[in-house]
Amino acid sequence: MAIATPDRPTTAAPPRFFEAATPMPDARIPSGPLERKWTHRKFENKLVAPANRRKYTVIVVGTGLAGASAAASLGEQGYDVQAFCIHDTPRRAHSIAAQGGINAAKNYKNDGDSVYRLFYDTIKGGDYRAREANVYRLAEVSVDIVDQCAAQGVPFAREYGGLIDNRSFGGAQVERTFYARGQTGQQLLLGAYQAMMRQVQAGTVTLVPRREMLELVVIDGAARGIITRDLVTGAIERHVAHAVLLCTGGYGTAFYLSTNAINSNVTAAWRAHKQGAWFANPCYTQIHPTCIPVSGDHQSKLTLMSESLRNNGRIWVPKSAGDRRPPSEIPEADRDYYLERKYPSFGNLVPRDVASRNAKEVCDDGRGVGDSGLSVYLDFRDDIRRLGRPVIEARYGNLLEMYNRITGDDPFETPMRIYPAVHYTMGGLWVDYHLQSSVPGLFVLGEANFSDHGANRLGASALMQGLADGYFVAPSVVPEYLASARFTDAPANHPAFDAAANAVTGQLDRLLKVGGATTPREFHRALGRLMWDCVGMSRNQAGLERALREIPALRAEFWRDIAVPGTADLKNQSLEYAGRVADYLEFAEVMALDALERAESCGGHFREESQTPEGEALRDDRHFAHVAAWEFTGVGTPPVLHREQLGFEYAHPTQRSYK
Amino acid sequence: MIVNPAPTRTAPKGMRIALRVWRQANATTRGRLVNYQLDDVSPDMSFLEMLDVLNETLIKKGEEPVDFESDCREGICGSCGLMIDGRAHGPLAGTTTCQLHMRTYRDGDEIVIEPWRAEAFPILKDLSVDRSAFDRIIVAGGFVSVNTGAAPDANAVLVPKGDADLAMDAAACIACGACVAQCKNASAALFTGAKVSHLSLLPQGGPERGRRAIRMVQQMDAEGFGSCSNEGECEAVCPKQISIGTIARMNREFTRAALDGAS
Ligand code: FES
Numbered sequence: 004m005a006i007a008t009p010d011r012p013t014t015a016a017p018p019r020f021f022e023a024a025t026p027m028p029d030a031r032i033p034s035g036p037l038e039r040k041w042t043h044r045k046f047e048n049k050l051v052a053p054a055n056r057r058k059y060t061v062i063v064v065g066t067g068l069a070g071a072s073a074a075a076s077l078g079e080q081g082y083d084v085q086a087f088c089i090h091d092t093p094r095r096a097h098s099i100a101a102q103g104g105i106n107a108a109k110n111y112k113n114d115g116d117s118v119y120r121l122f123y124d125t126i127k128g129g130d131y132r133a134r135e136a137n138v139y140r141l142a143e144v145s146v147d148i149v150d151q152c153a154a155q156g157v158p159f160a161r162e163y164g165g166l167i168d169n170r171s172f173g174g175a176q177v178e179r180t181f182y183a184r185g186q187t188g189q190q191l192l193l194g195a196y197q198a199m200m201r202q203v204q205a206g207t208v209t210l211v212p213r214r215e216m217l218e219l220v221v222i223d224g225a226a227r228g229i230i231t232r233d234l235v236t237g238a239i240e241r242h243v244a245h246a247v248l249l250c251t252g253g254y255g256t257a258f259y260l261s262t263n264a265i266n267s268n269v270t271a272a273w274r275a276h277k278q279g280a281w282f283a284n285p286c287y288t289q290i291h292p293t294c295i296p297v298s299g300d301h302q303s304k305l306t307l308m309s310e311s312l313r314n315n316g317r318i319w320v321p322k323s324a325g326d327r328r329p330p331s332e333i334p335e336a337d338r339d340y341y342l343e344r345k346y347p348s349f350g351n352l353v354p355r356d357v358a359s360r361n362a363k364e365v366c367d368d369g370r371g372v373g374d375s376g377l378s379v380y381l382d383f384r385d386d387i388r389r390l391g392r393p394v395i396e397a398r399y400g401n402l403l404e405m406y407n408r409i410t411g412d413d414p415f416e417t418p419m420r421i422y423p424a425v426h427y428t429m430g431g432l433w434v435d436y437h438l439q440s441s442v443p444g445l446f447v448l449g450e451a452n453f454s455d456h457g458a459n460r461l462g463a464s465a466l467m468q469g470l471a472d473g474y475f476v477a478p479s480v481v482p483e484y485l486a487s488a489r490f491t492d493a494p495a496n497h498p499a500f501d502a503a504a505n506a507v508t509g510q511l512d513r514l515l516k517v518g519g520a521t522t523p524r525e526f527h528r529a530l531g532r533l534m535w536d537c538v539g540m541s542r543n544q545a546g547l548e549r550a551l552r553e554i555p556a557l558r559a560e561f562w563r564d565i566a567v568p569g570t571a572d573l574k575n576q577s578l579e580y581a582g583r584v585a586d587y588l589e590f591a592e593v594m595a596l597d598a599l600e601r602a603e604s605c606g607g608h609f610r611e612e613s614q615t616p617e618g619e620a621l622r623d624d625r626h627f628a629h630v631a632a633w634e635f636t637g638v639g640t641p642p643v644l645h646r647e648q649l650g651f652e653y654a655h656p657t658q659r660s661y662k
Numbered sequence: 663m664i665v666n667p668a669p670t671r672t673a674p675k676g677m678r679i680a681l682r683v684w685r686q687a688n689a690t691t692r693g694r695l696v697n698y699q700l701d702d703v704s705p706d707m708s709f710l711e712m713l714d715v716l717n718e719t720l721i722k723k724g725e726e727p728v729d730f731e732s733d734c735r736e737g738i739c740g741s742c743g744l745m746i747d748g749r750a751h752g753p754l755a756g757t758t759t760c761q762l763h764m765r766t767y768r769d770g771d772e773i774v775i776e777p778w779r780a781e782a783f784p785i786l787k788d789l790s791v792d793r794s795a796f797d798r799i800i801v802a803g804g805f806v807s808v809n810t811g812a813a814p815d816a817n818a819v820l821v822p823k824g825d826a827d828l829a830m831d832a833a834a835c836i837a838c839g840a841c842v843a844q845c846k847n848a849s850a851a852l853f854t855g856a857k858v859s860h861l862s863l864l865p866q867g868g869p870e871r872g873r874r875a876i877r878m879v880q881q882m883d884a885e886g887f888g889s890c891s892n893e894g895e896c897e898a899v900c901p902k903q904i905s906i907g908t909i910a911r912m913n914r915e916f917t918r919a920a921l922d923g924a925s
Contacts, residue, residue, distance in 0.1 A: 072810075095740060100736060100739065147813070150814065151810060151813045153813065153819070155806050155808060155813075156829075156866045158827075158829040158830040161822070161823045161827075163823050166817050167817055181816075183833075184830055186830075189738055193833065198808075200797065200801045200804065203801045204801045204803075212794070264734045264735070298704070298706040299707070301706075301712075301715055303711050304736075306735075408757065408761055409708075410706075411705070411706070478810065522721045522722065524718060573787070574790070575726075576727065
C-alpha cells in the first residue's frame with residue numbers, strides 16, 4: 004500500500020506526543036467463541052445480593068438513551084441511583100432528535116437477517132476499526148432492546164395485522180429497522196425516561212436535573228463522585244458514589260455548527276479525561292450528507308433531513324463553475340448528476356461519507372449552489388413526474404414541510420439544497436469490554452464511549468448502542484465492579500472533594516474575571532470554523548498542522564479576552580457556555596492530533612494522502628488497525644498515546660468499494 | 663403543509679425589529695418589559711437566532727443577556743417556548759418557537775416576548791420557567807410497569823394499526839408547556855391527556871390503566887394547574903397538534919377507573 008508512515012517530528016521540533024511506555028491494559032474481552040463470550044461473561048460476573056444493593060450509590064450523568072436506560076435498570080435492581088442532567092427534565096436529551104430508527108436482528112421479515120449478519124455489517128460499516136467482541140454483543144442484545152421498548156408502550160409502526168413493521172435503512176440489504184414515524188429517538192427516549200420515572204416513584208432513582216458535572220472526583224485511583232453546579236442557584240455541590248456512569252453524548256459541537264443540540268458538549272467527558280480517563284479515536288466524526296445548508300453568520304445549528312430523501316431525490320450541481328442560473332433554467336445537458344456519474348451501481352445511495360465528500364468536492368470546484376455556493380441540489384422533479392406528487396408527499400411530507408419552514412423554499416417548486424454537516428462522533432472515552440474507562444469505577448455509555456461503531460456508524464445503530472449499554476450491559480458489569488472493588492471511606496469532605504470543588508470554583512471565577520470583549524459564541528464559532536476547515540470532511544497534514552498551531556493560540560486569546568457578564572451564584576447561561584467552550588479549546592487539540600497521527604483513511608476519517616487512484620478512501624491495516632487512546636498530561640503538553648491492537652478472527656477486513 | 667409561499671431567493675435584506683422583552687432577575691424579584699431595537703435581522707434567521715443576536719450585543723455592552731431555554735432547535739425536545747405577542751410559540755400553527763423564522767415578520771414590526779405564565783410554572787429568570795411539575799405528573803403514573811429483561815417478544819402482543827397510530831399521535835407531545843401557557847385556566851389537561859391516551863390505547867400496561875389515570879389526574883391537580891373548561895386554546899397552539907380528543911379520553915379513563923374503584 005502506497006502510504007508513507009506518518010511524519011514523525013524530527014529532533015528539531017518538540018514531540019507532539021509520547022508513546023506509552025507500559026503495555027496496553029487488558030480490555031477484558033472474554034475468551035471462547037464469539038457467540039458465547041457475553042453469555043460466559045455474564046455468568047462469571049460477580050453479583051450483589053438484593054438486600055445489599057441499596058447500600059451502593061451509583062451516579063449517572065446524562066439522561067439520554069444510555070443514561071435513562073441505565074438509571075432505570077439499575078434502579079429496578081435496587082441500587083441507590085442518582086441521575087443528573089443539564090436540562091430542566093431528562094426528556095430533553097438529544098437522543099430525542101434521532102429520526103430514522105433502531106436496528107434489531109429479529110429477522111421478522113425472514114429476509115436473511117441474523118445476529119451474525121448485524122455484527123458483520125456493523126464491523127464492516129465501521130471500516131474494521133471496532134472490537135469484534137463488543138460489536139457481537141451489541142448485535143446479540145439488539146433483539147432484547149426492541150422487546151423491552153415494545154413492552155414499555157413505545158408506539159412502533161405496525162402492519163395491518165398488528166405486527167411491528169420494519170424497513171431497510173441506510174443502505175442495509177435487510178429490513179431490520181424498527182421505527183416510530185420519523186420520531187424513533189423521541190419515542191425510545193420517552194420509553195426510557197418513563198421507566199426511570201417509575202423508579203423515581205419507587206424511590207430507587209433520585210432525579211437531579213439542571214445540574215452540570217464540572218469535575219470527576221478520584222480517590223485512591225477510583226471514581227468516587229462528582230462536583231456539579233446547580234444551573235439555577237449556582238451552588239457547587241459534592242456527590243459521593245461507589246461508581247460513576249458517564250452518559251453525556253458526543254463532541255460534535257466542537258465544530259460549532261452540527262446537527263447536535265446547542266447545549267451538547269464535551270465538558271463532562273473532557274473533565275473526566277483530565278482526571279485520567281483516556282480519550283479514544285477522537286478524530287472519528289460522522290458527517291451527514293443531507294442537512295439544510297448554512298444561511299448566514301447567525302446560524303446556530305444545522306438541521307438534518309433523513310437520508311431516506313436520497314431514495315427519491317437526485318443530487319446534482321451545474322456542470323460549469325459559476326453557473327448562477329436558477330435551477331429551473333439549467334437544462335439537462337448542463338447538469339452534473341455527479342453521484343450517478345461516478346458510482347453507477349449505487350448512484351445517489353452511496354454511503355454517507357462518500358456522498359458528503361463528493362458534495363464538498365463539487366463545491367470546492369466552484370459548482371456549489373445557493374447564495375453561499377455551499378450546497379448542492381436534491382431534486383425530486385423526476386420522481387414527482389413518475390410517481391405523482393401525492394406519493395412523494397406521503398413519503399416525505401413532514402421533512403419537506405420542515406425544509407420549507409427553515410429555508411422558505413417549496414421543494415415541489417424548486418429543488419432542495421443540501422450540504423453535509425457533523426452529525427455523530429464515533430470516538431469517545433476509552434472503555435474496556437465492561438464499559439469501564441481507564442479510571443476504575445468510571446463507566447462510559449452510549450455516544451460518550453468509543454467502543455462499537457469503529458470509524459463509521461451505520462444508520463439506525465446509535466439508538467441501538469445507547470440502549471444496549473444502558474439496559475443490558477451496565478446492569479451486568481456495574482454490579483460486578485461493585486461486588487469486587489474494595490471501597491475505602493470517601494466522605495464529601497475528603498481532601499479530593501475539596502480540591503475538585505476548589506478547582507471548579509477557581510475556573511468559574513477566572514472566567515468571570517477576564518472581562519474581555521469577545522463572547523463565548525464568537526470563540527466557539529472561530530474554533531468551529533477552524534475545525535471544519537482543517538479537521539472536517541477531508542483532512543491533510545498541512546491543514547492538521549495548521550489546526551495544531553492555531554488552536555493553542557485561540558485558547559490563549561480566549562483566556563485573555565473572554566466576556567462573561569453576570570455572576571456565578573445565579574442562573575447564568577453565558578458562564579455555562581464559556582466553560583464548555585473553554586473545554587472544547589483544549590479538546591480540539593487532541594482531536595487534530597489524532598487525525599494527524601492516523602495517516603490512513605478509514606470510515607469517516609478521510610486523509611487526502613491516503614486514497615486510491617480513483618480518489619477513494621484507502622485504509623492501512625498494517626499500520627493503523629488499532630485504537631488510539633490518548634492520556635492527558637496537561638493543557639498544551641504532549642499527551643501519551645496508548646495503542647490497542649484490533650484483531651479480526653471472524654470478519655476479515657476487506658476494502659470498501661462502491662463503484 | 664407548506665407554510666411558506668414558493669421561491670423568494672432574493673438576497674435577504676436586513677429588517678428593523680423592535681422588541682419588548684420580559685426581564686426578571688430571578689424567581690423572587692419583580693420583572694418588567696424592556697425595549698430593544700435590532701437593525702439588521704435577516705429573514706432567514708430563526709426567532710431564537712434573532713434573540714442570539716440580541717444577546718451578543720448585550721454581552722458586548724457588558725449587560726446580562728436574556729435568559730431563555732432551547733436545545734435541539736428543531737422542534738422536538740420541547741425546551742423552547744416563548745409567549746410571542748400573546749400567543750404561545752408565535753403566530754404559526756404547529757410550530758415551536760425554535761422553528762419560527764423571521765421571514766414571518768416584516769421590516770418595522772414590534773414583537774412582545776414573555777415567558778410562559780402559570781402558577782405551576784414559576785419564572786426562574788427572564789424567559790425561563792420551571793416546568794418540573796410535568797415530570798411529577800409522569801412520576802405519578804405515566805409509564806408501563808415492566809422491568810428491564812422481563813419483556814415478551816416484541817411481536818407477542820399484537821396492536822391494531824389504528825390504535826398504534828392514535829397512540830403515536832398522542833405520544834408526539836414534547837412537554838413544552840404551550841398548552842398550559844395559552845389556557846386561561848392554566849390547565850395541564852392536554853399534556854396529561856396526551857400521556858394517558860398514549861398509554862391507554864395500547865395493550866401494554868393494561869392492568870394499571872385505571873390506576874394510572876387516577877394518579878396522574880390527582881397529581882395534575884396537586885401541582886396547582888387549573889381545570890379544563892373546554893376552550894380548545896391548547897390544541898390551537900400545540901406545536902405537535904395534539905388533539906383535545908385526548909382530554910376527553912383522559913376523562914373517560916378517569917371516570918371509568920373511579921367507578922371501578924381504582925386508586
Ligand atoms: S429547542 Fe427543542 S423544541 Fe425548540
